Amino acid sequence: MSEDLKQVPVGDLHCQRNTFAREFTTTCISCSEKPDKKGFYQVKLYDTILFPEGGGQPSDTGFIDDIKVHNVQRQKLAHIHYTKQSIQVGKQVHLTIDWTRRWDHVQQHSGQHLLSAVMDQAPYNIETVSWNMGEKRCYIELPTGTVKVDLTPEVLANVESDVNKLIVKNLKVVTHVQEADHEDTERPASLPADYVGGGIIRTIEIEGLDKNPCCGTHVESLGQLQCLKILHTENVRGGNTRIFFLFGQRVLDTLDASYTISRQLNALLTCPPENFVDNVDKLQKQSKENLKKAKRLLESLAVYTVNDVEAALKEKPFAIVYKEDADMDFLSMVANVMRDRKVLEEGAEKVVILAAGEKNVGGPIVITGGNNDIVQKTGKIVNSVLSGVKGGGKGRWQGKAQNWKGMENLEQALEQLQA
Ligand SMILES: [Zn+2]
DSSP: OOHHHHSOOTTSOHHHHOTTOOEEEEEEEEEOSSOOTTSOEEEEESSOSSOOSBTTBOOOOEEETTEEEEEEEEETTEEEEEESSOOOTTOEEEEEEOHHHHHHHHHHHHHHHHHHHHHHSTTTOOOOOEEEEOSSOEEEEEOTTTSOOOOOHHHHHHHHHHHHHHHHHTOBEEEEEEETTOTTOOOOTTSOTTOOSSOEEEEEEETTTEEEEOOSOOOSBGGGGOOEEEEEEEEEGGGEEEEEEEETHHHHHHHHHHHHHHHHHHHHHTSOGGGHHHHHHHHHHHHHHHHHHHHHHHHHHHHHHHHHHHHHHHHSSEEEEEETTOOHHHHHHHHHHHHHTTOSOTTOSOEEEEEESOTTTOEEEEEEESSHHHHHHHHHHHHHHOTTEEEEOSSEEEEEESOOTTGGGHHHHHGGGGO
């Protein structure tokens, strides 16, 4: 008998029969000899409480004895556990599950069935075409391009209210099973094409409301969903609309995260949440205004700086402008004013060094001159005096410094240009 036949098939797994099993004892029936390229051993157990990814529900994680199970996948009717250590074949093993992760998946998945069932019925009458369980948020996708329903905020509020009323009603959720290969059994379109040669078809029923073929793990009654919060909608290709939602613990976790941020903003902005938007809007406008003012002040500072450069060039063939609290924008302003005022005449034996940035942090450096020879000569001197500088370029020498150590020696070193 092959090992596959000995395994309980996906569809009839212990986790599918009992959502709430958190511990389980079973037997290891095979384990790959070597890990795969990603370092995982593929382990087959006789039965499992760890759900293999399927039907939109991610795989569970947990432990086989004390060895972590990172992933569980279905292969046809078989189920494979992925571990980083091998498991002894024939050994009786103790399985445990990451229950927080599983319970979240249960709430989102059963919740999706309920939300889709409500959308499917009057007065909405829109069938769900797909769904996604994200790590933070889930969505159902609806073909709103072909259906005449406008998902306005009022409509979505009604949907949310309808679903929450059904949760309070605490309707039972029951599972029906049929042999997949039986001739009376209708094969659901959602069943994977490779799910053949036996197996079980499961139908999840929300009593009196909805029946849907599904392999996932589900709540026993709607009360276990706690509540639904619809977040927002997004229009996607093909005229479809996605409705993003949260069920159960995710609603509380998301509220907690939002509330923490709200408290932090409250302290920063010193205003209540209802004034956050106005307050931030005001701050952004102020900040733009301040930036404009700062630019105007820098422009006038650039003019004064160029006055100094002109004065210096009357005495010597070079001028150094080094400003610790300036940046490339300021250097460009100075360079522009110099160009407009023709400070460096074509061919003149004159050179100007512009540098910015804190001593220990460094920053940009630009060397411009009346001719290329003097620019290159100055570049060499800069490189020999300032060890942290890299740069080059014909006509206009441009570079960057890791720091400005040695800047105080540059003036003296440049005296050789006079010789
Ligand atoms: Zn499902």
